[in-house]
Amino acid sequence: MDTPAAKTNFIWDAVEQDLRSGRYQSVHTRFPPEPNGYLHIGHCKALVADFLTAEKYGGVTNLRFDDTNPAKEETEYVDGIMADIRWLGFDWKGGLFFASQYYDQCYAIAEDWINRGLAYVCELTAEELRTYRGTLVEPGKNSPYRDRPCAESLDLFHRMRAGEFPEGRMILRMKIDMASPNINMRDPAMYRILYKEHHRTGKTWCIYPMYDFAHPIGDALEGISHSLCSLEYEDHRPLYDWVVEHASNLLPARPRQIEFSRLNLTRTIMSKRYLRMLVEGGYVTGWDDPRMPTLCAMRRRGYTPESIRDFIGRIGVAKADSVVDLALLEHCVREDLGGKAPRAMAVVRPLKVILTNWPEEKRDALEMENHPDHPELGTHQAVLTREIYIEQEDFMEEPPKKYFRMFPGNEVRLKGAYIVKCEGCEKDESGIVTAVYCTVDMDSRNGSEGASRKVKGTLHWVSATESLPFEARLYEPLLMDESDAEAALAADTEESDIASTAPTSSSTLKTDFLKTLNRGSLETCCGYMESYLATAQEGETFQFLRMGYYCKDRDSTAELPVFNRVVGLRDSFAKQVKA
RNA sequence: UGGGGAAUUGUGUAACGGCAGCACCUACGACUCUGACUCGUAUUGUCUAGGUUCGAAUCCUAGUUCCCCAGCCA
Numbered sequence: 195m196d197t198p199a200a201k202t203n204f205i206w207d208a209v210e211q212d213l214r215s216g217r218y219q220s221v222h223t224r225f226p227p228e229p230n231g232y233l234h235i236g237h238c239k240a241l242v243a244d245f246l247t248a249e250k251y252g253g254v255t256n257l258r259f260d261d262t263n264p265a266k267e268e269t270e271y272v273d274g275i276m277a278d279i280r281w282l283g284f285d286w287k288g289g290l291f292f293a294s295q296y297y298d299q300c301y302a303i304a305e306d307w308i309n310r311g312l313a314y315v316c317e318l319t320a321e322e323l324r325t326y327r328g329t330l331v332e333p334g335k336n337s338p339y340r341d342r343p344c345a346e347s348l349d350l351f352h353r354m355r356a357g358e359f360p361e362g363r364m365i366l367r368m369k370i371d372m373a374s375p376n377i378n379m380r381d382p383a384m385y386r387i388l389y390k391e392h393h394r395t396g397k398t399w400c401i402y403p404m405y406d407f408a409h410p411i412g413d414a415l416e417g418i419s420h421s422l423c424s425l426e427y428e429d430h431r432p433l434y435d436w437v438v439e440h441a442s443n444l445l446p447a448r449p450r451q452i453e454f455s456r457l458n459l460t461r462t463i464m465s466k467r468y469l470r471m472l473v474e475g476g477y478v479t480g481w482d483d484p485r486m487p488t489l490c491a492m493r494r495r496g497y498t499p500e501s502i503r504d505f506i507g508r509i510g511v512a513k514a515d516s517v518v519d520l521a522l523l524e525h526c527v528r529e530d531l532g533g534k535a536p537r538a539m540a541v542v543r544p545l546k547v548i549l550t551n552w553p554e555e556k557r558d559a560l561e562m563e564n565h566p567d568h569p570e571l572g573t574h575q576a577v578l579t580r581e582i583y584i585e586q587e588d589f590m591e592e593p594p595k596k597y598f599r600m601f602p603g604n605e606v607r608l609k610g611a612y613i614v615k616c617e618g619c620e621k622d623e624s625g626i627v628t629a630v631y632c633t634v635d636m637d638s639r640n641g642s643e644g645a646s647r648k649v650k651g652t653l654h655w656v657s658a659t660e661s662l663p664f665e666a667r668l669y670e671p672l673l674m675d676e677s678d679a680e681a682a683l684a685a686d687t688e689e690s691d692i693a694s695t696a697p698t699s700s701s702t703l704k705t706d707f708l709k710t711l712n713r714g715s716l717e718t719c720c721g722y723m724e725s726y727l728a729t730a731q732e733g734e735t736f737q738f739l740r741m742g743y744y745c746k747d748r749d750s751t752a753e754l755p756v757f758n759r760v761v762g763l764r765d766s767f768a769k770q771v772k773a
Numbered sequence: 774u775g776g777g778g779a780a781u782u783g784u785g786u787a788a789c790g791g792c793a794g795c796a797c798c799u800a801c802g803a804c805u806c807u808g809a810c811u812c813g814u815a816u817u818g819u820c821u822a823g824g825u826u827c828g829a830a831u832c833c834u835a836g837u838u839c840c841c842c843a844g845c846c847a
Contacts, residue, residue, distance in 0.1 A: 201787080228847050263846060320845060329843055331775045365845050375776040377843050386845035405847045429777050429842050453778085455840090460784085508796060510786045512779090515840050519784045522797050532810065566810080598808080607806055640806075652806045740807045767808045769799090 203511040205247060205452055209420055212450065213251065218419040221253035222288060225279070226409070228260045229271035229393070232481045232488045233278045235502065235523075236464045239457040242506040243422050245284045256416050257286035260293045262408045264392035272393070274481075278489040282499045293403075293412050294394045300403045300411055301355070303441045304366060304384060308347045312440055313384060314340055315350040317364045326372070327380050333373035334380045340369065354387055357400045361387045368407070370436060378433045382406050406430060410437040414445035421451045425513065428453045457509065458517040461671035461712075462487050468707055472672070477711065484747075484758050485669050485715050495669065496735045496745025496760035501530040520671065524761045531735060531743045531760065536564040536571060539609065539654040540723035540738040540757070542666045544583035546629045546658060547600075549614065551636070552580040557660070560640055562610045562724075574726045578611050581658035583722050585741075588653050589630050591619060594771065598650035600630065606651040609739060613638040613649055654739040661722040665754040666744065668717040679710040720754065728755075735760060 212218045225244040227233065233241075248255045257279065261267045279286070307313035316339045318326060328334030351366055353359065366385035374380055384407040389400050403411075413421045421434075434451050442448065456464070463469055464487060472478045472486070481488050484495035492502065505526040509518050539562070558578045564571040584600065593601040600606050605615045614632040622628050637644030674682060683706060727736065735745040742762035749756045 203786090207789090226847090230847080260847065266846075323845075324843075327843060329775085332843095333775090334843090362845065367845095377776080380843085383845050388845085402845095404845075409847085425778070426841055427847095431777090455779085508785080512786070514779050514786095516785060519797065522785070525797060528809090537807080566807085596808090609806060611806095613806095645806080649806085651808085654807075737807085737809085740809070742809095763807075763809050765808070770808085 204513065205243065205420075205422065205454060205511055206250065208452055209247060209251060212419070217450075220419065221248050221251040222256070222417055222419045223248040223253065223422060224256040224258050224288070224291075224413065224416060224418050225286070226258045226260045226293075226412070227275050228263070228266070229268065229275060230263075230266040231271060231466045231470065232274050232490055234464060234466075234469065234487045234489065235459065235462070235492065236457045236487070238282065238489070238502055238506050239454075239509070239511070240422065240424070241279065241282065241284060242503065243454060243511055247420065247422065248288075253419070254288035255284070255286055256288035256291055256418070258291040258293060258412055258416065260405065260409065260412070261392070261394065262293050262402055262405060264388060264390040264395075264402065267393055269393045274490065278493075281489065281493055282502065288416070291412070291416060292394055293408050294392060296408065296412055296415055297395065297399055297403070299415060299444070300408055303411065303444055304351065304403075304407075305348065306444065307368070307384075307440065308351060308366075309344055311344055311369065313347070313366055313368050314342060315347040315354070315364050316340070316367045316381075320362060327377065328372070330377070333375075334377075336372050337367070337381065340372075340381070351385075354385070354401050355399070357389075359387055361389060363387065366401075368436075370433075376429060376432055378406070378430050379436070382433060406433050407437060410434045410449070410451075411441060411445065413449040414438055414441070414447045417447045418449040419447070421449045423451060423453055424456045425453050425515075427451065453513070454511050455513055455515055457506075458515075459487070459523065460517055460520045461673040461675060462520060463672055463707075471707075475708075477708075478672075484667070485672050493733075494745075494747065495758050496531075496733075496743060497527055498530050498735075501526040504530065527761045528743070528764070531737065533567070534565075535735045535737045535743055537562070537566070537739055538574075538724050538727055538736045539576060539656055540664065540666070540721055540727070540741065540744070541583040541585055541654065541656050541661075542668075542719045542721040542738070542741055543586040544720075544722055545586045545589055545627065547582050547584050547589075547614075547655070548629055548631050549580050549582065549634050550617065550631050551633045552578075554580055556580065558611070558639070560610050574724070576610060576724055576726075577657050577660045578608070578655075579657040579659050582608075582655045583658055583661070584630075584653050584655050588651075589616075589619070589627065591627065596767075596770070599653060600632075600651070604651075605635075605649045606653050607638075607649050608655050609652050610640050611655070612636070612640070613645070613647070654741070656722045656724055658722070660725055662725050662728055663754050664721055664723045664727070665752055665756045666719040666721050666759060667747070667756060668719065668759045670715045670717075671712055672715050674710050674712045678712075682709050723755075723757075730755070730757075737763075 223244040245255045316337045326335045365383045367381045370379045372380045385401045388402050431451050482490040482494050505523050559575045561573045562576045588599040600616045607613050613635045617631045619627050620629040730746040732748045743760040744757040747756035747758050
C-alpha cells in the first residue's frame with residue numbers, strides 16, 4: 195500500500211541532516227499511544243509520520259503503549275488500537291512494547307537520582323505544590339523538602355513503593371530549577387502513589403512514573419533515534435533532554451524529540467474528551483458510530499485505509515496550526531472508491547412511476563455493467579417491470595431551468611433500459627406527488643437501434659416488485675458549519691448575558707460544544723435496492739449510481755439490511771440549485 | 774506580565790537569495806446512457822513597516838496577530 199506523501203517535510207530534512215552529520219547511524223521511531231481510548235483520524239498523522247519516516251530511511255517503528263496511568267487505561271483499548279493500526283496497513287517491525295515493562299528500570303533510575311541528589315521526596319499537598327510552583331510570570335519557590343538528606347528521600351521512596359502511604363501523601367520530584375521560566379522544569383513530579391490495578395502489572399506497583407519521566411526513558415531504552423510528537427510537547431523538550439542526559443549512565447541511546455502540528459479537520463471533533471462525552475451522553479451509538487472520527491467508526495462507515503493514507507500524505511507535515519477541509523478527505527475517499535466499488539442501482543427516497551404502456555406481467559432482464567472502467571468485473575441483471583421507483587428529486591411537476599430529469603412532457607432515459615416520456619402525475623390532498631405516469635419508447639431498449647438517440651437525462655431506477663427494501667443511513671458532520679455554530683453560540687450568549695456575567699469555565703465550554711452539534715448528522719431513509727445486493731457482505735461497498743458510495747453495515751438488529759452512505763457523489767447540479 | 778512556537782490564495786502545503794508551484798475547494802466549459810468520472814480554462818497568496826542585495830517568501834531590525842504551558846494526565 196502506498197502513501198504518496200509529499201517529496202519532503204521539515205522532519206525528513208532534520209532526519210537527513212542527522213544522518214549526514216553522523217548524529218544517528220539509523221532511524222528508529224515509535225508510535226506511543228496511551229491505551230485510554232480509540233484511535234481517531236488525528237492519530238493517523240502521527241502514525242504516518244512515525245511509520246513512514248522510519249520506512250523512508252530503512253528503519254523500523256516500535257509500537258509502545260504509554261501505560262503509566264492505570265486509572266485510565268484498559269486492555270480493550272490496547273486491542274482496539276492494534277487492530278486499527280493493522281487495518282491502516284502498518285506493521286510495528288521494531289516490536290511491541292509497553293511503558294509498564296520499564297517500571298523496574300524507571301525505579302532504578304529514580305533511586306540513582308535520589309542518591310545523586312537529583313530527585314527528592316516531597317510532602318507538599320497538591321494544593322501547596324500549586325502555590326509553590328509559581329505562575330507563568332512569577333518564579334516558583336523551593337519545596338521545604340527539597341534539601342532533605344538523600345538517605346531520607348530514599349527511605350521514603352522505598353516506603354512509598356511498599357505501600358506505607360496513602361495516595362497524594364507524597365511524590366518523588368526531580369530537582370531542577372524552581373525559578374525556570376519554563377514551568378515544566380520547576381521540579382516536575384516523577385512518581386505518584388496510585389492504588390490502582392494496572393491492566394498489565396496488576397497489583398505489583400502502587401507507585402507509577404509520570405509521562406515526562408517514563409517517556410524519554412522508554413524511547414532511550416528502545417534505541418529510538420527520532421521521537422516525533424505534537425506541538426504541545428515543545429515546552430517539554432528541555433525536560434525530555436534533561437531526563438535522558440541525567441540518566442545516560444543507565445541508557446543506551448540519546449533520542450531526539452521533534453514536534454509537529456496536530457491534524458484538525460473542519461466540522462470534526464478531535465478531542466478524546468469530547469468524543470467520550472458523545473459516547474457516554476448517548477449523542478452517538480458508540481465509539482464506532484459511523485459519524486465518529488475514530489478509525490473503527492470510519493472503517494464501519496466504509497472509508498478505506500488507502501484513502502486515509504492518501505489523505506494524510508496530501509495534508510503534509512509542518513509546525514503551523516492548521517485546519518484541513520473535510521472536503522479533502524472526502525475527495526480521497528471518492529477517488530479510491532470510484533476506481534474499485536462495483537456499481538448498483540438503489541433508490542433512497544422512492545417515488546413510484548407507472549409505465550402505462552408496459553404490459554402488466556412483462557419482465558425484461560437488462561444487463562448492467564458492474565463497473566464502467568472495469569469490464570472484467572462483469573455484469574448483473576436488473577429487471578424492468580410496469581411499476582418502478584425513481585428518486586423523489588428526479589421528478590418535478592414544475593421544473594426550474596436546466597432541470598433535465600423527469601417532468602411532464604419530458605423524455606429521460608432509464609439507466610441501462612429504455613427511454614420513457616413523462617405524461618403526468620398523481621397527487622394527494624396536500625399536493626404531494628404520489629405517482630408519476632410514463633410511456634415507454636419500446637424501440638429504445640438498451641443496445642438496440644432505437645436507443646442511440648440522445649436524451650439529456652439518465653435516471654437510476656429499481657423495479658417496484660423485484661427490488662428489495664433497505665435502510666439507508668445518511669451521515670453529515672457531527673458539528674455545525676462555522677456560520678451556524680457562531681449563530682448558535684451568539685444566540686446562547688444573548689440569553690446568558692442577562693442571567694449572568696460569569697466568566698468562561700470548563701462547564702460552559704462543555705455546553706458550548708454541545709450547542710454546536712449538528713442535529714441533522716444522521717438521516718435514515720427506507721429505500722429500495724436491486725435484488726443483486728441481497729448477497730452483499732458486511733463491509734462491502736458499492737457505488738449507488740448517481741447517489742454515492744454505500745457500505746453494507748453490520749447492524750443486525752435493524753429490520754432491513756442497512757447501508758451506510760460513505761460519501762455522496764459530487765453534485766454540481768445541487769450546488770447550482772442552491773446558488 | 775514569563776517561557777515556547779507559528780504566520781505563503783478560501784483550505785492545506787512547496788519554494789532553502791534567482792519565474793511564488795502543487796493539491797483540494799470554487800466558477801465556467803467540453804465529454805457523458807451516472808449532472809459522476811475524465812479533460813480544459815479561470816479567479817484569488819508571501820502578516821505589517823523599514824533595511825541589506827543586481828535580485829528577498831527566504832537574510833537583518835522593529836512591530837502585529839494566532840497557538841501552547843501554571844495535572845500527583847498523556
